[in-house]
Amino acid sequence: xxxxxxxxxxxxxxxxxxxxxxxxxxxxxxxxxxxxxxxxxxxxxxxxxxxxxxxxxxxxxxxxxxxxxxxxxxxxxxxxxxxxxxxxxxxxxxxxxxxxxxxxxxxxxxxxxxxxxxxxxxxxxxxxxxxxxxxxxxxxxxxxxxxxxxxxxxxxxxxxxxxxxxxxxxxxxxxxxxxxxxxxxxxxxxxxxxxxxxxxxxxxxxxxxxxxxxxxxxxxxxxxxxxxxxxxxxxxxxxxxxxxxxxxxxxxxxxxxxxxxxxxxxxxxxxxxxxxxxxxxxxxxxxxxxxxxxxxxxxxxxxxxxxxxxxxxxxxxxxxxxxxxxxxxxxxxxxxxxxxxxxxxxx
Amino acid sequence: xxxxxxxxxxxxxxxxxxxxxxxxxxxxxxxxxxxxxxxxxxxxxxxxxxxxxxxxxxxxxxxxxxxxxxxxxxxxxxxxxxxxxxxxxxxxxxxxxxxxxxxxxxxxxxxxxxxxxxxxxxxxxxxxxxxxxxxxxxxxxxxxxxxxxxxxxxxxxxxxxxxxxxxxxxxxxxxxxxxxxxxxxxxxxxxxxxxxxxxxxxxxxxxxxxxxxxxxxxxxxxxxxxxxxxxxxxxxxxxxxxxxxxxxxxxxxxxxx
Numbered sequence: 001x002x003x004x005x006x007x008x009x010x011x012x013x014x015x016x017x018x019x020x021x022x023x024x025x026x027x028x029x030x031x032x033x034x035x036x037x038x039x040x041x042x043x044x045x046x047x048x049x050x051x052x053x054x055x056x057x058x059x060x061x062x063x064x065x066x067x068x069x070x071x072x073x074x075x076x077x078x079x080x081x082x083x084x085x086x087x088x089x090x091x092x093x094x095x096x097x098x099x100x101x102x103x104x105x106x107x108x109x110x111x112x113x114x115x116x117x118x119x120x121x122x123x124x125x126x127x128x129x130x131x132x133x134x135x136x137x138x139x140x141x142x143x144x145x146x147x148x149x150x151x152x153x154x155x156x157x158x159x160x161x162x163x164x165x166x167x168x169x170x171x172x173x174x175x176x177x178x179x180x181x182x183x184x185x186x187x188x189x190x191x192x193x194x195x196x197x198x199x200x201x202x203x204x205x206x207x208x209x210x211x212x213x214x215x216x217x218x219x220x221x222x223x224x225x226x227x228x229x230x231x232x233x234x235x236x237x238x239x240x241x242x243x244x245x246x247x248x249x250x251x252x253x254x255x256x257x258x259x260x261x262x263x264x265x266x267x268x269x270x271x272x273x274x275x276x277x278x279x280x281x282x283x284x285x286x287x288x289x290x291x292x293x294x295x296x297x298x299x300x301x302x303x304x305x306x307x308x309x310x311x312x313x314x315x316x317x318x319x320x321x322x323x324x325x326x327x328x329x330x331x332x333x334x335x336x337x338x339x340x341x342x343x344x345x346x347x
Numbered sequence: 348x349x350x351x352x353x354x355x356x357x358x359x360x361x362x363x364x365x366x367x368x369x370x371x372x373x374x375x376x377x378x379x380x381x382x383x384x385x386x387x388x389x390x391x392x393x394x395x396x397x398x399x400x401x402x403x404x405x406x407x408x409x410x411x412x413x414x415x416x417x418x419x420x421x422x423x424x425x426x427x428x429x430x431x432x433x434x435x436x437x438x439x440x441x442x443x444x445x446x447x448x449x450x451x452x453x454x455x456x457x458x459x460x461x462x463x464x465x466x467x468x469x470x471x472x473x474x475x476x477x478x479x480x481x482x483x484x485x486x487x488x489x490x491x492x493x494x495x496x497x498x499x500x501x502x503x504x505x506x507x508x509x510x511x512x513x514x515x516x517x518x519x520x521x522x523x524x525x526x527x528x529x530x531x532x533x534x535x536x537x538x539x540x541x542x543x544x545x546x547x548x549x550x551x552x553x554x555x556x557x558x559x560x561x562x563x564x565x566x567x568x569x570x571x572x573x574x575x576x577x578x579x580x581x582x583x584x585x586x587x588x589x590x591x592x593x594x595x596x597x598x599x600x601x602x603x604x
Contacts, residue, residue, distance in 0.1 A: 112447050
């Protein structure tokens with residue numbers, strides 16, 4: 001095909017309300033987003049932000065109240081069966097049959113998608129090797145550790161080589177090593193052409209794993225872009241330099257630097273022992289550092305200490321919502337999952 | 348992209364999965380066999396003294412009692428379906444299967460077929476033991492009896508599945524199933540025929556679908572096949588089986604934790 005590549009996920013005006021005890025609660029309030037084929041895309045937000053509800057709509061588990069959603073080119077509402085053939089899903093609950101063996105789980109998944117028994121066995125052998133499950137494959141899943149089970153669940157989600165793999169909070173409850181291991185597996189999948197769409201409430205996961213991130217809060221996308229773009233667009237690097245010089249020199253340097261286009265703010269802070277600190281905010285930390293060292297060197301002033309703080313996605317969230325993502329949502333934790341219970345679901 | 352497994356293959360895969368689930372829990376198989384045998388061993392002797400009375404023609408106690416026990420086996424085999432389904436909801440198995448293109452009807456039928464097997468096996472044992480103690484086997488009627496009660500098992504299995512998927516909690520499911528069990532079985536005349544009771548009891552029995560299964564089962568066990576009782580029994584069972592399977596399939600379409 002010569003037409004531009006089809007997006008893996010395209011969502012416009014998506015809305016979903018749940019009937020709570022006395023009132024309708026809008027979990028998704030008009031989400032728009034497009035995910036390119038072959039990227040790792042993350043929905044980042046606090047609990048109750050609408051991440052899981054959005055994921056459930058995209059995976060055909062829940063019907064939307066309004067809006068359009070296309071996954072792998074198919075309409076989620078009109079052609080759920082076509083969508084289901086093209087996607088894999090790893091839910092928060094995991095979904096492996098705990099009493100069955102890993103191999104039984106994998107074989108059933110492969111056969112359901114229409115792989116022949118021989119193809120399913122081959123694919124099963126391939127995945128148990130990739131996910132380091134060979135030694136466990138014939139043991140009941142209930143005997144697996146948390147990390148082993150998560151690896152099996154991801155393997156279950158990709159038995160049929162889906163175009164888009166959806167994962168709901170995939171690393172919750174994993175130790176750092178298993179977490180890093182899973183990130184690596186997801187990157188390999190992405191490199192193999194699979195689109196990976198995940199939800200997370202971990203800042204570092206969104207920052208380090210995802211190619212692009214949509215930050216969501218109260219059912220809306222409040223920021224969308226690559227982690228670097230977002231951090232640059234919404235907040236700045238901050239630099240602190242403490243030279244061996246008096247306040248008059250510092251003031252002069254700060255005034256000079258404030259004119260630079262890549263520096264957005266420059267202030268002088270009095271230090272405890274007479275050594276003041278110049279604090280800069282900058283859109284480009286590297287150039288700002290060079291400029292401040294240049295300005296000090298031209299005056300022959302040595303530097304006692306210097307530091308750079310990179311912005312985090314939490315700064316973005318803070319800037320948009322006035323809350324920190326680390327604290328947000330703890331009061332509404334779990335609401336999203338229970339809200340799903342009473343709801344209408346498409347066939 | 349892969350082609351989808353045909354419906355029959357899907358049903359077979361889910362049936363196999365459910366059979367393995369049962370085989371991993373031999374306790375269920377053992378109680379499935381011992382309960383009806385205990386009825387025969389410990390309850391049937393009490394009926395001997397009633398022989399010759401209004402409900403039991405002389406020498407035919409087991410001919411009346413064995414079909415009743417068969418109905419109990421069918422009810423028990425089907426009504427157990429909901430428990431493991433709640434575990435599957437809790438562990439996300441059903442959610443995962445709902446994201447596959449698998450047919451929801453196939454998903455339900457896997458359970459229903461397993462439960463029919465779990466009715467038929469102890470059913471055969473009970474017939475064999477009953478025959479050893481004087482139950483008269485009439486082959487034509489017996490084959491139809493198994494067919495009729497397979498429909499009852501299917502109805503119970505699909506109903507229990509739908510209840511499990513909708514109630515989502517073991518406690519609620521247990522309350523509903525055990526709460527319904529006693530009135531349903533008593534008002535069907537499973538252990539003692541309702542014809543022994545007063546008019547109001549017999550009238551109540553007529554609103555219970557299981558009553559028609561028991562009546563038809565007794566007729567079939569007695570070898571009288573071409574009767575209105577048998578026809579009505581099959582019609583009622585086919586109707587409630589179809590209704591329950593529809594309900595169960597719908598419950599799978601909407602199942603959420």
